Amino acid sequence: MAWNVVIAGGGFGGLSAARELEKVMPKQSARLMLVNETNYATYAPFLPEAAAGTLEPRHVVTPLRDILKRTYLRLGEIVGHDPAAKTVELAAKGGGNETIPYDQLLLSLGSVSRVLPIPGLTDHAFGFKGLADAISLRNRVVENLELANATNEHQRREELLTFVFVGGGYAGLEALAELQDFAADAMDSYPRARLHGMRWILVEAAPRVLPEIDQDLADYALRELRGRGIEIKLETTLNEVAADSVTLTSGEVIPTNTVVWTAGVAPAPILKQLNVPLDERGRVPVDDHLRVQGLDSVWAIGDCAAAPDPRGGTCPPTAQHAVRQGPVAARNIAAELGIGTAEPFTYRSEASFVNLGRYKAVGRIGDRKLRGFPAWFLARTYHMSQIPGYSRKAHAILDWTASMPFKRDIAELGSATRPKRLG
Ligand SMILES: Cc1cc2nc3c(=O)[nH]c(=O)nc-3n(C[C@H](O)[C@H](O)[C@H](O)COP(=O)(O)OP(=O)(O)OC[C@H]3O[C@@H](n4cnc5c(N)ncnc54)[C@H](O)[C@@H]3O)c2cc1C
16 A cells, blocks of 8 residues: 655755655655645745846756656645645646645645735835745846936936845845845946946844844944945834835835845745644744644644754754755654654754855854855855755856856846737
């Protein structure tokens, strides 16, 4: 008899679990199914570089079929779950709902941008969570440079050449640093806009940025960004976002049509409809074996789970944790089905890096703190080892090498996804 193992979500956690299950579960003993919204996994740490054009957007994603050998990939969304009947509801891509039975279910549905009830935020701000966000933002920056170069109105130019990022965690800071670097280079092609000059602003509610790393490294990052002319506004957040301006809690009104919201993540909202327990932050609480509390055959990992961190508290929402939880959950699922032995999740994060663009980063490995080029080089080497698939590793190296001697590509491809009507 073959068991049905269903993995909901094919990102960092789900993909690493599927690969491990393929290794540990004999072919005849398990049917593996992975359900994902897309047929690729996104390597999120490279999104800032995709936005800045140092990496080709297609090269920051890996086709799931290139990686999975015998897992059945279904495209669509998990929209329901009946724990008593042991079934999940799939809204299949292309239409139609299906009920899928499971013996073991792994939830690895990730997270979304955490939004706050700020007037105009969801109507006018960009998120920075996926490939579409990175591409749209890049197109917005290029389009703004084009328009600013063409207009004679001072106020309009001000609005087009001001970019506001909200949230000083690593994702926001990396996106800001890479895009500002890109825009500063691209400005050479826009002489009239260059005369006016750009404003890049980071707004952060807390008294410091980068809570993920030590204060002295965060201070280094701030000095570096300020040195490039980026304005940093701490202990400040937004009162309102409009199409052409943003109002800060300090009362300042900044003319801008580009606000990027990177103020944290919230677990996948669909979890509320999946009949699983949720903690106060909407995450699925799991034990140290990553099993959902109170449900014998359901497991959860990655950003959507509240897993005990061996360092205390719960694991932070990072790819580092998701890719280590995936294989542990996979082996525990196999053990539950009689293959191998169960194990707790014991990974302690020893390293973290924040890329600041321009060949600089800050980071820590164990007790060792790194700044500038050595940190950047180590961060890049680490990411190269992590991005799944040899072809993606090779493409990333080629993209970086090719981007060094040449000017930045300033083609604005927003319209390329909207074909003209026939006739
Ligand atoms: C810009 C940026 C930079 C980052 N940099 C780093 C870094 O340097 N280091 C680091 O450790 N972490 C980094 N992270 C965080 C990291 O990307 C996340 O912690 C990681 O993706 C979590 O893995 P996951 O498997 O839980 O979720 P994801 O990787 O997000 O995967 C979730 C998957 O579930 C799918 N899904 C969602 N809902 C459904 C549904 N209903 N049905 C089916 N499928 C569904 C999604 O399509 C997705 O494929 C970064 C994040 C961002 C946004």
